[in-house]
Amino acid sequence: MAALIPSASATGSGTMTLAGPSTNSNQTITIPDTTGTMMVSGNMPAFSVYRSGGNQSVSNGTATKVQLNTEEFDTANCFDSTTNYRFNPTVAGYYQINGGIGFNATTMNICITFIYKNGSSYKRGDIRATQSGDSVMVVSSLVYFNGSTDYVELYGYLNATVGSPIFVGASDLTYFNGTLIRAA
Amino acid sequence: MMLYEKIKTLYPELTDHDFMTVITLQNDSDGKGDYIAFWNHPTYRKPTDAQLAEIN
Numbered sequence: 132m133a134a135l136i137p138s139a140s141a142t143g144s145g146t147m148t149l150a151g152p153s154t155n156s157n158q159t160i161t162i163p164d165t166t167g168t169m170m171v172s173g174n175m176p177a178f179s180v181y182r183s184g185g186n187q188s189v190s191n192g193t194a195t196k197v198q199l200n201t202e203e204f205d206t207a208n209c210f211d212s213t214t215n216y217r218f219n220p221t222v223a224g225y226y227q228i229n230g231g232i233g234f235n236a237t238t239m240n241i242c243i244t245f246i247y248k249n250g251s252s253y254k255r256g257d258i259r260a261t262q263s264g265d266s267v268m269v270v271s272s273l274v275y276f277n278g279s280t281d282y283v284e285l286y287g288y289l290n291a292t293v294g295s296p297i298f299v300g301a302s303d304l305t306y307f308n309g310t311l312i313r314a315a
Numbered sequence: 316m317m318l319y320e321k322i323k324t325l326y327p328e329l330t331d332h333d334f335m336t337v338i339t340l341q342n343d344s345d346g347k348g349d350y351i352a353f354w355n356h357p358t359y360r361k362p363t364d365a366q367l368a369e370i371n
Contacts, residue, residue: 189342192319192334194352196344216344241331286341290331 168314176207176220177310186235186297187305189289194245194252197232197285197298199307216284218307223278223315231269232287233304237294244268245286253283261292265299278315318349321370326359 137147152158168174183201199216209220220226234242243257256270274283285307289296298305316324318340323329333356334340341352354361 190317190319190340190349192323192331193317193340193342193349195342198344241335243335288335290334 170311170314172206174222175311176209176222176226177308178205178207178210178218179203179308180205180210180212180306181302182298182300182305183302184300186300189287189296189298191289191291191296194243194286194288195298196247197230197287197305197307199285199305201302203302203308217282218284218309219280219282220276220311221278222311223276224311225313225315226274226276226309227271227312228274228283228307228309229269229271230285230307231267231305232285233265233267233299233301234287234289234296235265235299236263236289236291236296238263239266239289239291239294239296241288241290242266242268243288244270245288246270246272246274247284247286248274249281252286257288265304267304273312274309275315283309316371318351318367321367322362324370325362325366329356329359 180199180202182197182199187198189195196216200212202210202212207221210218228246230244230246232244238261240261241257241259243255245255246253253274254270254272256268258266258268287298329338337356338351339353340349342349351361
């Protein structure tokens, strides 16, 4: 049988507790044959935010950061919804990141939704067809974060041939969300 | 007139494709407005601030 060796953290003084199941059935936890950090809900940041309080007017043909100013949830306070509108997680790892932008102009022919990582385009999704009304373009990607300086933002690009371009302020049209799915 | 329209006025031959590939205009929603983040057009030189200021 392998030895179980409790190892206190260098600075912590908390007690480690292994709690038994609350039923009379036996339960088994199998430890993987590798070294890593166990993920529990408390150290797995997740967020979901959207644009509210009106539409965001933007310039034609200009990649513009979406001002995502309302949080549905932000479990680790890693999303800045007041100043920089960015997700900057403090836990290193691989995150599933999703975003959608509701574009609107009288007539438009190009809509692009970008995930920007550290200030540059990282992944994008686009529509290149003449359209009108609210059109949602989405982007989704796995993104690695180093847990300190890496961040992502949502940008949109709209080419309106008629009318004024906007990002629609609505929770189901202009949104950004993500969660840690695997630690570094 | 916004930056995009100013550049299109200066260089009418530029295409939508140019603005998604060799030219990037950007706005970081920080109150500083639109700016040229990237310009690598093979024919047209990046406009100067003075050129853009002359266009109204």
